[in-house]
Amino acid sequence: MLLPAADVKKVETSTSSRGYSMALRTILHYPDKRLRELAQPVNRFDGDLAKLVADMAETMYAAPGVGLAAPQIGVSMRIFLVDVATGEDQPSDLRTFVNPVFLERVGEVRCEEGCLSFPGVHEEITRAERVAVRALDAEGQRFELEAEGLLAIAIQHEHDHLEGKLMVDHLSLLRRRLVHRAMMKRAAG
Ligand SMILES: [Zn+2]
16 A cells, blocks of 8 residues: 555665565556455465565565555465554554454545555545454464554555455546556556
């Protein structure tokens, strides 16, 4: 997910604390069909997964975005990252969600959203105001989280990607057509 005023510092290719080098992955753009696939549950928490998560973080910060789901880099796995601490002085608040499920979705809120798979597009979307989620972290440890505000919106946006659902699916037919046309124009260069 992307904020209109996202102010995330760019991160150069670097080495993680575990010693493997990270790499920027290519972010797929709408209407790439891979964005429509239902992502598969993760069942192995090994070095490959750690590397994938590190690459996703690097790619998200470089974009810059406040969230990134594995299907957006062509990996059909139920993983997404969120870091909504966008201020320059704010410490990073990176959270990894593996095999996430919603325990609760309460209320309704409208917020302008962007998406790294829809460059240049910002649309108002209705989401639940508060959510409770159960997921595994990158090491396979289970956690539960209650979220509201931007974090809750980012979690819902990224979870949609695991279902093959995209921000246009939340729009009216008219808005959806306009976004589709803009994206096709962009793809045509
Ligand atoms: Zn997105």
